[in-house]
Amino acid sequence: MRLETSPYLLQHKDNPVHWMAWGDEAFARAKAEDKPIILSVGYAACHWCHVMARESFEDAETAQLMNGHFVAIKVDREERPDVDRLYMQALHSLGEQGGWPLTMFLTPDGYPFWGGTYFPKETLYGRPSFRHVLKELKRIWRDERDKVTTNASAIFSALGREPAKPQGEATLSLDFARDAAEAFLRAIDFDHGGLKGAPKFPQVPVFSFLWTMAERSGDQRLAEAVVTTLIHICQGGIYDHLGGGFALYSVDPIWLVPHFEKMLYDNAQLVALLARVAAKTQNALFHVRVEESIAFVLREMRTPIGAFAASYDADSEGEEGKFYVWSKAEITDLLPAREAQLFAEVYDVSRQGNWEGHNILNRLKTLDLLDDDRERRLAFSRQILFTQRAKRIPPGYDDKVLADWNGLMISGLADAALLLAKPDWADMARTAFAAIRSHHWQDGRLHHSWRNGRLRYDATAEGYAHLITAALALAAITPGGDHLSFARTLTQAMIARLWDEDKGAFAFATKEARLIIRNVQGHDDATPNANAVMLRNLARLHHLTGAADYLAKAEAIHRNFAADALSNPFGYATLLDAFTVLADPVQIVMSGKGGDPFADDRFRRLIAATGPNAIIQWIEDPSALPADHPARQKSAGAASRAYLCRGQVCAAPAETVAEVDEALALLGLTDSRS
Incomplete structure (x- = not known):
């Protein structure tokens, strides 16, 4: 443990438990000693991880049981999201709710046969004590090995089982996206915002999709669902009213009592959504919260290299929320x-x-x-x-720099800069992107985690997807930059390392991760799903470059997950959102030299009407557009003009704001669109 980079793993280096890191050495030892594996997965900001550590992992009697009869592996879920995702899925297959700490029991070759989350030191609230669990599983491993084999086989089968697909090829439609958004309204708590019940998570992928559909349709009920939710999040206890930034979730139905940890990925997504809604509604509260939250991230989460740290703990001085x-x-x-x-x-x-x-x-x-x-x-x-x-004594700080969460934060900053005309935010986004590019992109592949000069692990699909999104977001506000070129480089590397030709989608982890199964998924978790994000990115890249392979892969992802989204739209909000870009692309082309995305009144008017889902490019001469780009046929030379296209139809090139308004009206992009 002492040689690890993860602050979470280093928190456990002095435990009496003989922890090992995930890797060949731990599995070889389990096989040599014929012992089952205890896999404990958590993260530095996790309150219940700290509770279980104090109660069990620092307890001599419990440690003796663990050391004598198991091989104990400790994993930071933020450093190894592939391991976490696989074994959390295994827990779900047992009918258990997920959460952290994740506590799984594996065979020496990594196959899970039983598990849970937090176990108390003593039997409590119907949950067995951790020592009781250890003793019982020790007995079963020794005396009833056939049960272990049966359980492991059943769980492995469940992990590899794909949901039944309907006969024929399923496809999404804009009509279905509208219907899905309407159906989502039944789950909305219109009194307090968010989804009905508790605990309440921000669920940004869901509310981003609802806002997209509200903008497209003009449906005020969809807009109300998003605005009501954001008002309560912004005014609730989940928001830090002194320092800015949002906590992980609320334990109650009114957003009062948070789980106090602050995660980069939550703040990144909420900044992006708040900026979208602030730009459209001119709600002063949302403007203030975007500015305060970005100030928090820049003040307290920016690392010396210019990119962003992972999280702040819920606890300080051993107490949750004390700070x-x-x-x-x-x-x-x-x-x-x-x-x-x-x-x-x-x-x-x-x-x-x-x-x-x-x-x-x-x-x-x-x-x-x-x-x-x-x-x-x-x-x-x-x-x-x-x-x-x-x-006061501050909460613990996890300063790992993660490619995936930085991609989310950089694109959130870039979108906020675009929508609210803040060039200083754009500069900060470019600085962070340059840091990730410099530190995480090595030898033609993206790496996942950097800390104290050490680079660890291959990036997952989410790392590539979110960083590609960030590159495209920066390309939209950086005339003359090379962000589009690097987005293409990242995309080609992602295809080479993660594309599953049989499935027609991206696997979450590379083959080098050597997990027991390599699943391909399209549903959202706390962050937008990588395949859904890439559906949008690939559609954009196709229109920006004319490359047919991008469109082919976007359509393959659509085909692969359409049936799943049709049967469970709630889990596929990002896929549905991305589908609108594939099915009904809106493009803005700004031609001429010296373009300024923050000072060009025509561009500002176009962005106010179309938002960040528009596909944006800055070029000196429209003749440089791909041969099949619809604006190329409207080319009026290299003078400064704005081109607006929807699908394959473009309005006349606009030289003035009045002509931009005519183009928006012509293409049905003024207030709402069907």
């Missing part, structure tokens, strides 16, 4: 009486507290922004509390 919560007395002591009274009224601060005797700052009782004077007073108070909070 973030307040007593009323603390606030009264720090603020002038008049300001303390206003702050307490607005941020739900009371003597008894709103969570375990403490106060989680939130504005759920005052959802709307107040008048300018009171908002200025609140900002003054927040700064005082933020300065005081900085003196």
Whole structure:
């Protein structure tokens, strides 16, 4: 463990448990000693991972059981998402809910035969104690090996089983995407936002799809579902009202009590969605939250190389949320009486507290922004509390630089810069992208994790997909840059290393990962699915370059997952969203020298109408467009003009904002479109 780079693994280096890293050495030892494997998967910011570590992995009696009868492997799910995904899928096949820590029991060759998540030190709430589990599985391994074999075989079969496909070739349609969005509304909590029930996760892929369909159709119910959700997330306890940034999820149905860890991928996705909705609605709250959250990421998550760290822990000083919560007395002591009274009224601060005797700052009782004077007073108070909070012992910080999550953050920054006309955000996105390109792209392949000068593991499909998205997002706001060229380079490497010709889609992990099975999936998890993301990327690349292979692969992904999306649209929100780009592409071509995406009024008008799903390119002369590009037929020379196309139809080249408005109206892209 001491030689590992992962902060999570290093947290366990002094445990009495003889942890080994995932790899050949651990499996060879298990085979040589004929012992089952305990696979424990977690991450540095995980509260329940810390609880199980304190209760069991630091306990001498438990460690003796583990060391004597098992080979113990510890995995950081952020460093090895391929391992985590495979064995989490195995847990689901047992009918168990997922979560971390993931605790799986494997045969010496890696086949899972039983598992769970968190196990308490003593039997509690109907869950067996971890020591009881260890003793029972030790007995079964010794006395009933046939049960182990039977279980492992059944789980392996379930892992490789593909859902039944309907007869004939399934295809998606824009009509189905509209119907799916309507169906999603039945699951929306219109009182508090988000999906009905608890816990509540931001579910950004779902709400991004709903916003796409709201923009396309003008359906106010879809827009209301997204806006209501974002207002409550932005004003709830899941948002850090002093420092900016969003926590992982809310444990209750009203977004009050968060699980306090802050993950880069959540903040990246929420910044991107908030920027989209802010640009369209001009909602002042959303503008403020985008700016505050980007400020948080740049201030507290940017590493010395210019890219972004993975996460902040939920715990500090051994207590969940201790860094973030307040007593009323603390606030009264720090603020002038008049300001303390206003702050307490607005941020739900009371003597008894709103969570375990403490106060989680939130504005759920005052959802709307107040008048300018009171908002200025609140900002003054927040700064005082933020300065005081900085003196507390901070939560743990995981400074791994991950290719996939950085891709999400870079594209989120680039989209926010594009939509809200913030060139400084664009500069920061370019800096982070250059850092990932410099550190993670080596020897013609993308690597997953970098920390302290050490590069670890092949990138997964999500690493490639999200970084390609980032490259295309930067190409849209960087006239004359080489981001499109590098997007093509990444795409070719991804195809070479991850494309499964038989399945017609990308595998999650490379063959070098040497897992027991290499699944191909299209459904979203906490982040958008790589195949769905690549459906959009490949469609864009086809229109940007004219290369037919990109379109062929995009259509193959569509064919492979269409039946799954038809039967379970909720799990395939990103695929449905991406399909709209494949089926109804909108393209913006800006011609001429010296283009400026932040100062060209024509371009700003086009972006306001079409959003970031438009396929954007900057060229000096339209004659350089692919031969079959529809704008090439409208070419009016190398002068500065804006070309707008929908499908294979283009409006006349526009030299003025008025002509841009005519083009938008002609192509049905003004307020809503079918």
